[in-house]
Amino acid sequence: MKLYMTEMSGNSFKVRVLAAMLGVDYENIRIDWENQAHKSSDFLALNPRGQVPVMEIEGKVFWDSTAHLVYIARKFGGEAWLPSDPLQMAEIMQWMSFAQNEVQFGLQWARGVTVYNRRPESFEGYLQDGKLALEVLEAQLSRTGDWLALGRVTLADIACYPYVKRAPEGDLPLTAYREVAAWLARCEALPGWIAMDP
Ligand SMILES: N[C@@H](CCC(=O)N[C@@H](CS)C(=O)NCC(=O)O)C(=O)O
CATH class of the missing domain: 1.20.1050.10 (Glutathione S-transferase Yfyf (Class Pi); Chain A, domain 2)
Known part of the structure; x- marks a missing residue:
């Protein structure tokens, strides 16, 4: 699992803190925010919104922290963080x-x-x-x-x-x-x- 992020991004933080609490391993890829890497054509191919966070999970790419939180919670958190009821x-x-x-x-x-x-x-x-x-x-x-x-x-x-x-x-x-x-x-x-x- 890869997380494209910056330290300053509060939306990236949501994903990082949940992964930390659940002990989930992933690769952090810090994008060069200061030089507008999130607006580059390579990055826009990952996320047309030009925003972090973006995650690569099992060969698929997802943008928006909600998607990432849902995946991590259900995959690694059982019924605790997002119950199926x-x-x-x-x-x-x-x-x-x-x-x-x-x-x-x-x-x-x-x-x-x-x-x-x-x-x-x-x-x-x-x-x-x-x-x-x-x-x-x-x-x-x-x-x-x-x-x-x-x-x-x-x-x-x-x-x-x-x-x-x-x-x-x-x-x-x-x-x-x-x-x-x-x-x-x-x-x-x-x-x-x-x-x-x-
Ligand atoms: N709804 C999105 C919002 C993402 C977002 O606003 N990311 C900010 C950093 S926290 C960003 O990349 N802003 C750059 C821009 O909007 O151009 C999510 O939850 O992931």
């Missing part, structure tokens, strides 16, 4: 979808403006969606306690973690979101957790 799976997929919507297009992209000056003209919209993401998470954790779904740690938590953690870099401080801050700390205390690069 339809209702339970639906509950987790709801949060994985949230990670790919409000979390990405709010929190991640607000940070994209402050850190990379990417699409600054849309900053206000990203902030609004990012704030919505934090409010939804705060309300959910107030109801459910420690974790987002199923009363235990699952892919739902891993998928949401990186860009919630980095929200303050996108001008979305976490001070008003006490449940969210406590949940981040709970994730970081999981056995086998690895630190996300700053």
Whole structure:
């Protein structure tokens, strides 16, 4: 298994941390992000979106961290991270979808403006969606306690973690979101957790 990634990529981090917690072996291929390797024709042949992470698994190529998390969880995690029960799976997929919507297009992209000056003209919209993401998470954790779904740690938590953690870099401080801050700390205390690069 090969993972095309960069250390700075929060979406790559999701895959790296799940693999670390499950003790899964794979080859890390760091792409030359600074020189735009993710926009090269070779890389676009792997991922037409021009984004990391990308994985090569059993001779097939997959882009989008959701695909990678699903594969690793089901292949190496048994029923723990993404159970096969339809209702339970639906509950987790709801949060994985949230990670790919409000979390990405709010929190991640607000940070994209402050850190990379990417699409600054849309900053206000990203902030609004990012704030919505934090409010939804705060309300959910107030109801459910420690974790987002199923009363235990699952892919739902891993998928949401990186860009919630980095929200303050996108001008979305976490001070008003006490449940969210406590949940981040709970994730970081999981056995086998690895630190996300700053
Ligand atoms: N939904 C995708 C998002 C991937 C993504 O946004 N990757 C960022 C790094 S974390 C990237 O490569 N950005 C470069 C770009 O969009 O041009 C996933 O979860 O893999």
